[in-house]
Each structure stands twice: as structure tokens, then as C-alpha cells.
Amino acid sequence: MKIAMIVAMDEDGNIGSSGELPWRLRSDMLRFKTLTEGDGYNSVIMGRKTWDSLPDEFKPLPERANIVMSRDTNWNADGADTALYVGRAIEIAFAEGSEECWIIGGSQIYEMFLDRVDEIHVTTVHVSSSGNITFPQWDRSDWSENVIEQTIADEDNDHATTYSIWTKS
Numbered sequence: 085m086k087i088a089m090i091v092a093m094d095e096d097g098n099i100g101s102s103g104e105l106p107w108r109l110r111s112d113m114l115r116f117k118t119l120t121e122g123d124g125y126n127s128v129i130m131g132r133k134t135w136d137s138l139p140d141e142f143k144p145l146p147e148r149a150n151i152v153m154s155r156d157t158n159w160n161a162d163g164a165d166t167a168l169y170v171g172r173a174i175e176i177a178f179a180e181g182s183e184e185c186w187i188i189g190g191s192q193i194y195e196m197f198l199d200r201v202d203e204i205h206v207t208t209v210h211v212s213s214s215g216n217i218t219f220p221q222w223d224r225s226d227w228s229e230n231v232i233e234q235t236i237a238d239e240d241n242d243h244a245t246t247y248s249i250w251t252k253s
């Protein structure tokens with residue numbers, strides 16, 4: 085099973101603002117959907133706060149096993165599996181028969197999985213100072229970047245973006 089990470093961050097590494105996404109980027113949302121859905125049997129692992137931030141109509145994220153990390157043994161939600169620790173989250177994804185398991189944030193969950201992934205899909209949003217929640221410290225010296233696509237701002241996308249796949253070298 086491949087374990088990959090996907091994130092959109094601004095030029096300062098900001099990923100969220102007061103529990104929400106700081107921008108509206110339709111092209112990035114569509115890419116996120118396509119990549120994480122894959123063949124319809126993939127898993128996504130997220131933190132409880134990211135789960136809470138999803139609009140009700142998108143919960144659980146369809147066509148994917150939704151695995152939510154919480155330290156609260158009583159936490160549960162329709163359509164989500166709860167994991168109390170990293171190994172358990174991976175075990176659930178594996179048991180689901182997923183070929184791909186996507187780490188979809190937020191900051192606390194990215195930090196726990198950074199040394200477990202070999203591929204990070206990064207959308208760099210060309211704006212700065214857009215939030216108060218940041219991607220964790222990431223030493224990119226061991227990683228190489230492959231730029232895949234650049235987009236411009238338009239009525240559906242607040243900012244220009246660069247989409248890259250980073251792989252461990």
C-alpha cells in the first residue's frame with residue numbers, strides 16, 4: 085500500500101486559518117478529489133479538527149475510507165473509522181484493501197506522518213501570510229521536486245498555484 089501526503093500551502097507554509105481553508109481554489113479541490121479517490125477504494129487519514137472543518141455535505145468524503153485520528157476514545161462519527169494512534173490508522177487503511185492511503189492533514193496529522201511517506205503532493209498557493217496553522221518543519225534537502233502544473237487566478241480560484249510532486253531522493 086502506497087502512503088502519500090497531499091497539502092496546499094501558501095508561500096509561508098500556512099495551510100489553515102482559524103480551522104478553515106484560507107482560500108477558495110476550485111482546480112485544487114478537483115485535483116484533490118481525483119487523486120484521493122483513485123479507483124474508489126483508497127483511504128484518507130485526517131485529524132479530528134480537519135474532519136470537523138469539512139462541510140456536512142462532504143462528510144464522509146465519498147468513495148474513500150475516512151479514517152479520523154483522535155485521542156478521545158469516545159469520539160465517533162457516521163461514516164468514519166477512528167484511530168487513536170498512527171499504526172492503527174495505517175492498519176485500518178490496509179484492512180480496507182486500499183492500494184493508496186492519503187494523509188490529508190491538518191498540521192498535527194502531517195507532522196506525525198512526515199517520516200512515513202515517500203511522496204508529498206504540494207500545491208503552493210502564491211500568496212503569503214494567509215493563515216495561523218502551518219505545515220510542520222520539513223527539511224526538503226532529502227527530497228526532489230517535480231513540477232506538474234501551474235495555474236492562474238480566475239473567478240473560481242483565488243490565487244495562482246504551482247502543483248508539484250516531491251519524492252524522497
Ligand SMILES: NC(=O)c1ccc[n+]([C@@H]2O[C@H](COP(=O)([O-])OP(=O)(O)OC[C@H]3O[C@@H](n4cnc5c(N)ncnc54)[C@H](OP(=O)(O)O)[C@@H]3O)[C@@H](O)[C@H]2O)c1
Nearest residue numbers: 091092100103104105131133134154155189190191192193
Ligand atoms: N491546506 C491544506 O491542504 C489543509 C489540509 C487539511 C487541513 N487543513 C486545515 O488545517 C486545520 C486543521 O489542522 P490542525 O493541525 O489544527 O488539526 P488536525 O491535524 O486536523 O487535527 C488535530 C486533532 O487530531 C487528533 N490528534 C492529534 N495528534 C494525535 C495523536 N498523536 N493521536 C491521536 N489523535 C491525534 C486530536 O484530536 P482530538 O482533539 O479529538 O483528540 C487533535 O485535536 C484547519 O484549518 C484545516 O482547514 C488544511
